[in-house]
Amino acid sequence: MTTVEYVDDPRSYADGIRRLLAAAEDEFVPPLSARQGTTQTDGLDEQRNDALDEYYEQCIDQSFVLAHDGDEVVGFLSFRPDYAIDELGACTPSDYVSTIIVAPEHRRKGYARKLYRELLTDLPEGLREPYVTTRTWDSNDRHLDLLEELGFELLTRIEDDRGEGIDTVYYGIAVEEFER
Numbered sequence: 167m168t169t170v171e172y173v174d175d176p177r178s179y180a181d182g183i184r185r186l187l188a189a190a191e192d193e194f195v196p197p198l199s200a201r202q203g204t205t206q207t208d209g210l211d212e213q214r215n216d217a218l219d220e221y222y223e224q225c226i227d228q229s230f231v232l233a234h235d236g237d238e239v240v241g242f243l244s245f246r247p248d249y250a251i252d253e254l255g256a257c258t259p260s261d262y263v264s265t266i267i268v269a270p271e272h273r274r275k276g277y278a279r280k281l282y283r284e285l286l287t288d289l290p291e292g293l294r295e296p297y298v299t300t301r302t303w304d305s306n307d308r309h310l311d312l313l314e315e316l317g318f319e320l321l322t323r324i325e326d327d328r329g330e331g332i333d334t335v336y337y338g339i340a341v342e343e344f345e346r
Contacts, residue, residue: 168235170280172289176230182239183230186267187222195303195328225265229293231284233268233277241268243281247293253322254299257338261285261293263300266309278309282316286344299338303328313337317344 176183191198199218225244233241242265249262263285268277286298299321302309318337327334 168233168240168277170231170233170277170284172284172293173230173232176226176228176232176242176244179230179232179234179237179239179242180226182234182237183226183242184222186239186242186269187218187225187265189270190267191218195306195332228264229261231281233272233281239269240272241277241281242266243278243285245285245298247295249295249299253301253324253336254297254338255321257297257299257321257340259295260297260299260338261289261295263298266300278312279316282312286316286339286341294341296342297338297340298344299336301334301336304333304335310335310337 173179187198198221228244228246231243231245232239243263244265246262246264248259250258250260254260254262263282266278266281268281282298298318300313300318302313304310304323316339318339320335321338322336324334326332
């Protein structure tokens with residue numbers, strides 16, 4: 167049975183988290199191995215090929231909601247509590263989702279929705295912020311559709327931020343407005 171829950175110690179699931187990062191890294195724009203970290207805002211259109219380890223180290227030190235079946239990680243959402251940058255406008259402080267991945271063989275089964283729902287409804291009191299925010303690229307249609315279905319609203323668009331014709335988009339939702 168698959169459980170979706172906030173975990174205090176993501177390092178106990180480190181191998182599964184690393185496996186999912188490696189499996190999905192080329193699905194991100196830019197690829198995860200081309201980034202300096204989970205909240206990088208500059209240089210997203212510059213290509214690197216050696217940074218997956220750097221990305222993993224920043225990611226594993228964040229807070230996590232996991233979908234797991236025993237020790238097998240089928241999906242995760244990593245986030246930074248108390249996050250604030252200008253692009254989020256009034257949606258601060260927020261629980262900022264830096265990475266969400268569901269294993270390819272477990273996609274289209276509602277796990278991404280369950281990960282967000284757990285973040286929006288069941289975090290420990292000390293981690294709960296008034297907003298949940300995230301960013302992605304403007305052609306990440308499945309993620310954008312999910313965000314809009316959950317009630318997230320577009321906060322900021324940065325044109326050509328990830329290369330010509332590829333915009334970065336920031337989304338947010340007030341936790342109190344989330345319809346359970």
